[in-house]
Amino acid sequence: MYPFGNSSLLTVDLGQQYIDFFSYFRATLLHHPTSFFYSFSQAIGGDMLGEWAYYLMSPFNLIFLLFPGKSIVAGVMVVTLLKYALSGLTFGLLLKKTTRMNSFYIPLFATAYALMGWTIANQLNLLWLDAVILLPLVILGFEKLQNNSKSWAYTWWLALLLVANYYMGYMVCLFMILYFLYTTSRVSITFKQFLKKAWTFTYKSLISVAISAVILFPTLFSLLSSKGQYTEESIKAKFEYNPLAMLSKFVIGSFNFDQMPSGFPNIFVGSLVLIGFILYFMNNRFSIRERVVAFLITSFLVLSMCFEPLDLLWHGMQFPVWYPYRFSFVFCFWIILLAAQQFEYFNPVKYWKIGIISILFIGMFTYLFLSGTTYNYLSNETLFLSILFILLMLILIQFQDHSSPSFKWLLCMGVIAEMSCNAVYSLDNISYLSTSEYDVSTSALATESKSLKKIDNSFYRVAQTYSRTKNDAMSADFFSGSHFSSAFSKSIPTFYGKIGQPDGDNYVTYSNGTLLTDALLNMKYVFTPKQMKSSKALTTQLETLTPLTEKPDTSYYNTVSSDSLTETVKNPYALSIGYVANDTVISKKNKATNPLRYQSDWLTSLTGADNSTLFSPINFNTVNFDNVGSQANLTDSMLTKTKLSKPGIVNFTYTPTTNDAYYLTLGAGLSTDNVLFKLNGHELKQYKTYRNTVVVNIASNDKGKKITLTAKLKKRTLFLENFTLYRMDVRSFETQINHLQANELNVKKYNQHSITGSVNVKKTHQAIFTTIPYSKGWHVKIDGKSVSTTKSMDTFLAFSVAPGKHTVKLVYWPPYMGIGFLISILAVLIVLIGPIINTIKRLIK
Structure with a gap:
């Protein structure tokens, strides 16, 4: 030991x-x-x-x-x-x-x-x-x-x-x-x-x-x-x-x-x-x-x-x-x-x-x-x-x-x-982690977290393309997007399932972020494994850092630090923890069931722009079926092996015509239990357990480069649930994000339960939308005056704001803790009052 x-x-x-x-x-x-x-x-x-x-x-x-x-x-x-x-x-x-x-x-x-x-x-x-x-x-x-x-x-x-x-x-x-x-x-x-x-x-x-x-x-x-x-x-x-x-x-x-x-x-x-x-x-x-x-x-x-x-x-x-x-x-x-x-x-x-x-x-x-x-x-x-x-x-x-x-x-x-x-x-019937298995990845995350704090002391969140656990942020002391807890709020897994992230009753994993969710959720940095040139170094990296996902869209980001195994990249599109948006966002109820449709509707509610073409479905250039019955339409089709004794394989190819980001949606039935996906010859990196449709980035800045996706059936049949390739219009995305960045909350001071910042609101009928999960424990003051808050998109804290320059302060206090404290004090006094009275009586005598 x-x-x-x-x-x-x-x-x-x-x-x-x-x-x-x-x-x-x-x-x-x-x-x-x-x-x-x-x-x-x-x-x-x-x-x-x-x-x-x-x-x-x-x-x-x-x-x-x-x-x-x-x-x-x-x-x-x-x-x-x-x-x-x-x-x-x-x-x-x-x-x-x-x-x-x-x-x-x-x-x-x-x-x-x-x-x-x-x-x-x-x-x-x-x-x-x-x-x-x-x-x-x-x-x-x-x-x-x-x-x-x-x-x-x-x-x-x-x-x-x-x-x-x-x-x-x-x-x-x-x-x-x-x-x-x-x-x-x-x-x-x-x-x-x-x-x-x-x-x-x-x-x-x-x-x-x-x-x-x-x-x-x-x-x-x-x-x-x-x-x-x-x-x-x-x-x-x-x-x-x-x-x-x-x-x-x-x-x-x-x-x-x-x-x-x-x-x-x-x-x-x-x-x-x-x-x-x-x-x-x-x-x-x-x-x-x-x-x-x-x-x-x-x-x-x-x-x-x-x-x-x-x-x-x-x-x-x-x-x-x-x-x-x-x-x-x-x-x-x-x-x-x-x-x-x-x-x-x-x-x-x-x-x-x-x-x-x-x-x-x-x-x-x-x-x-x-x-x-x-x-x-x-x-x-x-x-x-x-x-x-x-x-x-x-x-x-x-x-x-x-x-x-x-x-x-x-x-x-x-x-x-x-x-x-x-x-x-x-x-002896169960296995245990060695100390090195725990230490290597934990130390890598702690090193990246400390290095980042020296570079940037503002409020930001960090995405990961590798992890040790879903609670890495608690261990290495940074703000992330993943968590695993038996006391986890139900609204967060529900929201993650809607935006194409792996979720469960007691966990979420922010492993499948798009350029849009990274920006809207304040994912200012990404911890990612370093590109290894030698196969030996790559093997060492894979053995010590568990990969979460494919994320070639980090090519739009800039490297700010690196070490022997990992590097940190900065997201230039990341928004603040809060930003000014059309006040219709306050009552917004996003009903979209497709994760990319949900994301584009989310952006629409913030900017008021038409985002119907932000994510456009596209067809693969070629689809080859090997020992699998061919299908004219792929999405929601049922693939069946022709001969049970032989492997069933489908090859999908696509050559991007732009340098935009390309995302693939995978329904819950397309987990590793049912199919093995390979991207350009290597196993597709994807978090294994999920219960809703997830979004996987398979190409970015790859104009003219052939992309090959191979699916190997593990069972007789495979249902291609929500299996669709999308192109993201990055230029349209940049325009709308730049608009939101010009009207975001400038955080001046913060700790874990209090945020103070300034904002300049230039129009009427505006609200401040935050990516803080809504709770009755959050109390907001604008220029020293308390304002009411509401739950936006069934998830986030939002509140109305008038035109002008304002100081905004948000403070969290656990609901019912005050009354609980008073009851505890009263109960302790009830227990102690007898001994106290007896002591006084002895002193008087």
């Missing part, structure tokens, strides 16, 4: 998303504190409080301040190990405070908890692990509350969890309702006493929510424009899979990459816990009422992990995108806690109980062996290893002298060995 080797823990979202957020966390606290509220590194700009609440409010993230640059990879390892350690510590503390268990045995169950299957499978989701650490403390605080209604420990711990990660905190809140029912079943109380305890529990829980309101209120507003818009509207009362499949997850190493996007709950807890959990329900030391309630809670949790309506309830009425059954850590906690209570006193187990347990395990493994290859993460090796550990635990529990040191150490080593085996087998 780095710094002792070249390995890292970076994999999947930890390597493609979270690591960039951690770099952004450092930059915010050390350099740009205003980006806590808003950031233009989030695609074309967005509220950040929702992202902080989901990704970055863990107090453990402060450790990353000690790890600059690529050493942050080592920081990830330190934080991961620390979270494993503290998970065991807090669970051990819970057992120590709430049971009479021999102190030697506490680490056995603490280890089972810290290294349970959920933690191992979600090691890469560092932001969720705080819940595993804090859950035992929440439970411990609740147990104190049951004994002393004046205790506030439960309230403080739950509030901390809600602040650290509201998403996992929500799941713990649901579990606490079940745990409250369980604790009331352990003692005989009247209905009146039950109501009193329920009120205390509810009141103290609501105070926790109120304490965290400063984060929760603005986060709720953010969710309403992001994840909240994906809430399931129809719920089907069905089982998502055969519940018996959960048995496979009790086997060592029952995890692999396929289990991440869609799989079964990760509930491995080790054989000692499973045995103890079963014995709990056969132990007369616990009342019938308590065991019945425990059984009902267990049944509810099991049902939640396979029955769709309950699954949705635990996930806030939304199906998770990857990592299903995220709440299963509470199930693991539950069965480990019950098992620990069973072994509070290690006494020999009666033979009939061992017999029942043996029959249950024989049935489980018989089912798994008969399932064959149904569960591809299981192997004969891991199945036999699991059986071996179960036999070992049964023998130790039944036949050893429980007071002897040898028994204790054998039991301890058995638990550690089993949990370690599961960790090794599970984590």
Whole structure:
């Protein structure tokens, strides 16, 4: 592991998303504190409080301040190990405070908890692990509350969890309702006493929510424009899979990459816990009422992990995108806690109980062996290893002298060995980034970003033709057009899909910009790989910098800096963050479905000029079909192989008659899963995943040069969805952009949530159109007077302006943060007022 080797823990979202957020966390606290509220590194700009609440409010993230640059990879390892350690510590503390268990045995169950299957499978989701650490403390605080209604420990711990990660905190809140029912079943109380305890529990829980309101209120507003818009509207009362499949997850190493996007709950807890959990329900030391309630809670949790309506309830009425059954850590906690209570006193187990347990395990493994290859993460090796550990635990529990040191150490080593085996087998099933894979591209972007800041300190955005992740801008500290986040506003992916950029529910990639979108969206610079003359240098470049797209239209731009691998080019057409336009843009609703039609209509709404010929469809000069049935009209036609056993290839050729830019539209069905495109002999560079029609630049300044596009069918048929070649009239484009540049907002001062500039408006019926995504959090003043804002094109912030020279100031403040702050202060005072009064009384006496 780095710094002792070249390995890292970076994999999947930890390597493609979270690591960039951690770099952004450092930059915010050390350099740009205003980006806590808003950031233009989030695609074309967005509220950040929702992202902080989901990704970055863990107090453990402060450790990353000690790890600059690529050493942050080592920081990830330190934080991961620390979270494993503290998970065991807090669970051990819970057992120590709430049971009479021999102190030697506490680490056995603490280890089972810290290294349970959920933690191992979600090691890469560092932001969720705080819940595993804090859950035992929440439970411990609740147990104190049951004994002393004046205790506030439960309230403080739950509030901390809600602040650290509201998403996992929500799941713990649901579990606490079940745990409250369980604790009331352990003692005989009247209905009146039950109501009193329920009120205390509810009141103290609501105070926790109120304490965290400063984060929760603005986060709720953010969710309403992001994840909240994906809430399931129809719920089907069905089982998502055969519940018996959960048995496979009790086997060592029952995890692999396929289990991440869609799989079964990760509930491995080790054989000692499973045995103890079963014995709990056969132990007369616990009342019938308590065991019945425990059984009902267990049944509810099991049902939640396979029955769709309950699954949705635990996930806030939304199906998770990857990592299903995220709440299963509470199930693991539950069965480990019950098992620990069973072994509070290690006494020999009666033979009939061992017999029942043996029959249950024989049935489980018989089912798994008969399932064959149904569960591809299981192997004969891991199945036999699991059986071996179960036999070992049964023998130790039944036949050893429980007071002897040898028994204790054998039991301890058995638990550690089993949990370690599961960790090794599970984590070896997924691949990880090496430190160099992370560092090379990240360093290249950071170098370009720093060089650019020395050249230009104005407000600008940067496009990319290569990337490491969609969050490069957060890692390398620049304003870009791409982003990947679970708390992403829905309007931005919708807009990107309309202009021909790759988009998804939680990401956008600005990889397919045209000359027009680059100009209108303030993409003043482009980070692009340097043209390599030698094949060796080109190979090195391709291995280290992931290409995003073809972009020959950068030939219209000017190189401003370069290094051994990359160069930065300047876009002379780029507009400011805001510019004067016809006030009809305020109410503009662009309904075009073709991305290039949408772009030209966008320009029309700004200038009032007729842009019907800005992008003109043209025919290829020749089209040759090889083992594919010929088609007279290409767009939206169906290509079919003549002979299935042979490759189906279509060659399209075109020789540009002008030096204009030429763009090709590709429908969603023309992804790399269905067709391989080659441009002039090399594979067409194009971001692989997209769900709407994208725009690809295939020629610019190439008058008289033959362009050859080859399509190789990967399946029997291929639907040429929205497959059309367009020529852009660059001269007309330049004329209209120059008009907008003459009336743009001159930015004088800016930070991440405030922009001040001047503008000279020469006509009446004008508005300032900005490429800042609309939000109620933006407040605008013209010459010191507040003006109302509106949403233009269903996406952007715009506002009317009168003729004359004006000073314009835009400031962002997260909606509902003010009222959330007041509620939090009030809640803290409510909690502290009792101790304060008692202190005053003591001082008076």
